[in-house]
Each structure stands twice: as structure tokens, then as C-alpha cells.
Amino acid sequence: MINPDSDNQKERDRLHSKYSEMGLRGYWQLPRENHEVEPKLWKWKELRPVLMETTDVIRIGPDAFRRNVGLITGSKTISMGFQIVLPGEKAAAHRHANTALRFVVNGGGASTTSNGEPMVMEPGDLLIQPNWVWHDHVNDSDEPIIWIDALDAGVVSFLDASRFRQEWAEGKQQPLTKSGGASRRLYGPVREQSVDYHGAPGVPYHYKWRETLEAMQESADRGSQDPYDGVLLEYKNPITGGHTFLTMTCHIQMLLPGQTTRFHRHTGTTHYHVVQGDGALIVDKHEAKEFTWTEHDSFTLPPWRWHQHKNNSATEPAILFSVTDRPLLQMTGLDREEPG
Numbered sequence: 001m002i003n004p005d006s007d008n009q010k011e012r013d014r015l016h017s018k019y020s021e022m023g024l025r026g027y028w029q030l031p032r033e034n035h036e037v038e039p040k041l042w043k044w045k046e047l048r049p050v051l052m053e054t055t056d057v058i059r060i061g062p063d064a065f066r067r068n069v070g071l072i073t074g075s076k077t078i079s080m081g082f083q084i085v086l087p088g089e090k091a092a093a094h095r096h097a098n099t100a101l102r103f104v105v106n107g108g109g110a111s112t113t114s115n116g117e118p119m120v121m122e123p124g125d126l127l128i129q130p131n132w133v134w135h136d137h138v139n140d141s142d143e144p145i146i147w148i149d150a151l152d153a154g155v156v157s158f159l160d161a162s163r164f165r166q167e168w169a170e171g172k173q174q175p176l177t178k179s180g181g182a183s184r185r186l187y188g189p190v191r192e193q194s195v196d197y198h199g200a201p202g203v204p205y206h207y208k209w210r211e212t213l214e215a216m217q218e219s220a221d222r223g224s225q226d227p228y229d230g231v232l233l234e235y236k237n238p239i240t241g242g243h244t245f246l247t248m249t250c251h252i253q254m255l256l257p258g259q260t261t262r263f264h265r266h267t268g269t270t271h272y273h274v275v276q277g278d279g280a281l282i283v284d285k286h287e288a289k290e291f292t293w294t295e296h297d298s299f300t301l302p303p304w305r306w307h308q309h310k311n312n313s314a315t316e317p318a319i320l321f322s323v324t325d326r327p328l329l330q331m332t333g334l335d336r337e338e339p340g
């Protein structure tokens with residue numbers, strides 16, 4: 001029977017405490033969904049000094065397994081951060097359930113060992129380590145190296161799968177069992193019939209900046225244009241030709257001198273890093289916010305916000321690297337896009 005005084009707070013409280021004893025909750029008790037991701041920009045000129053200061057305070061090993069400084073983006077899926085390794089430093093080998101990528105920002109000549117293969121990291125290179133790939137980092141060069149780490153840590157944690165992690169048992173570094181470039185040959189266009197890896201989360205791979213830049217420049221020369229992103233290339237999974245990973249994918253894009261892209265909005269959260277150039281991200285049509293960026297700045301674009309990209313230079317192209325969780329939204333039938 002409906003109690004005419006059902007808005008009585010005491011009765012509600014009594015009912016709710018009974019619920020909590022029994023491990024129940026009412027639909028009306030759920031907190032309103034709050035959208036925590038807001039557009040945000042991190043300026044390299046402010047970030048880099050703090051990253052270098054971190055090297056004075058935090059030692060790899062005694063203080064931290066990895067010297068990674070994360071950006072608080074509000075994303076529930078992808079964690080973004082910068083990792084710094086000084087000359088002579090080594091970060092020990094391990095593997096885990098998180099899928100990871102490294103995009104080299106500054107420095108060069110350090111290497112990441114991926115399942116026994118040394119991958120020498122140069123600025124603009126992208127290295128991918130799908131889940132359960134052994135990896136460690138060694139900086140044998142004479143300059144600090146800084147790269148972007150992006151991991152699908154939020155997704156793995158949400159799925160309660162983070163417990164799968166392992167450290168290399170025999171010492172801190174893996175032995176080099178393969179030669180440089182092995183994965184590019186093993187998973188390249190000329191490969192053994194057996195290399196298909198159906199159902200595997202992916203393979204370790206090294207996308208070299210020189211080739212990425214050439215491919216993008218040739219696309220630009222052919223006049224290839226996406227109305228919302230300029231010259232846009234995706235880093236394909238070398239085995240399947242699909243997205244970089246199952247959970248996230250990476251793009252490189254070029255905005256031509258003076259270019260402003262059209263407005264659109266879509267689901268998914270995207271994190272950008274400015275490889276070169278000067279420009280702006282414009283978010284929202286009404287009370288638009290303009291985030292002006294320059295080389296090595298980073299910014300986050302939240303889901304379902306109108307946005308456009310602008311190259312502020314009349315003479316130089318601008319290049320943006322980005323990583324997005326849109327593959328997950330496609331997989332779950334939640335990918336939506338609306339032209340402006």
C-alpha cells in the first residue's frame with residue numbers, strides 16, 4: 001500500500017539503512033552522472049621544468065618503479081603521463097595487464113626493450129606494448145629522454161584485471177634476444193603465414209618518425225583532407241590493419257598553414273600532444289573556449305563537445321599526435337559523431 005507520507009524523510013532513512021544492511025540500493029539513490037572530463041591544456045614551458053625538477057627529487061628504483069608524472073585529465077579510460085629517464089638510468093623489466101604506448105617528445109638514443117628486442121627511441125617515434133609484453137628502459141645516451149606514456153589503466157582497473165603483473169625474475173633488465181627492428185620485420189608486410197595472431201591483444205611494434213612524417217607529407221601533397229582534422233593518419237595495428245589497440249588508438253595529423261577545420265563533436269575522450277607548430281583548439285560554439293598551443297604542449301578534448309582545430313601560422317604546418325578511447329565506444333556501439 002502506498003503510504004501518503006512516503007516523502008517522509010524518516011521513513012526513507014529507515015528504508016535506506018535496511019537497504020545498506022542488505023547490500024541493496026534504490027535507483028533514486030544513484031548519484032547524478034557527472035562529467036568529470038573538461039578541456040584542459042598543459043603548457044610545455046611550465047611542465048618541462050617540473051619534470052626536470054622531479055629528476056632531482058625522485059630516483060628510479062628507490063623512490064619509484066617508474067619516474068612517470070601523470071596529467072590529471074579526468075579520463076576514466078586512458079592515463080596520460082610523461083616519463084623521464086636520465087643518462088645512465090635503467091627502469092626495470094616488468095609486464096602487466098595494461099596496454100601501453102610511448103611517444104618520444106625530447107631526447108633520443110635511449111632504448112626500450114620489448115620482449116627481448118631493443119627499440120632505440122628517437123623524437124616522434126611511437127612504441128607500442130600491448131598487454132603482457134615485457135618491457136624495460138635504459139638510457140645509454142648522454143641526454144635525458146622524455147616520452148609520453150599512455151595506458152588503458154582505467155579500463156583495466158574498471159574490469160578488475162589489474163592484478164596480472166609480473167617482474168622479470170632474473171635481474172632488472174631483460175637479455176637482448178632479438179636484433180633491432182625485429183618486430184618490424186616479423187610483423188611487416190613480408191611475413192610468415194603463421195603470423196596472424198587472431199584474438200591476441202596486439203604485438204609490440206616501433207613506428208619510426210621518419211616514415212610517419214613521410215607518409216603524412218605525401219598525403220598532404222596528394223591533397224588528402226579530413227574536414228575536421230586536416231591531414232589525418234591512424235597508426236594501424238600491423239597485424240590486423242585495425243586500430244592501434246583494442247582499447248585505444250593513435251593518430252598523427254597535420255594542419256596546413258592557416259587552416260581552420262570544421263566543427264564537429266563525437267563521443268570518446270582524446271588526448272593531444274603538439275609535435276610542432278602554433279595553433280588552437282576551440283571548444284564549444286557558444287561561449288567558445290580557445291586553448292592556444294605551441295610545441296610540446298598537451299591538451300585533452302572531452303567527449304561530445306563541439307570543437308575545431310586551428311593552425312595559427314600562415315607559413316608553417318602544425319602537427320598533432322593524439323590518442324583516443326574511441327575504439328571502446330565503437331566496440332560497445334556507443335560511437336556517435338555529429339557534423340557542425
Ligand SMILES: [Fe+2]
Pocket residue numbers: 094095096100135
Ligand atoms: Fe610498464
Ligand SMILES: [Fe+2]
Pocket residue numbers: 228264266307
Ligand atoms: Fe574531433
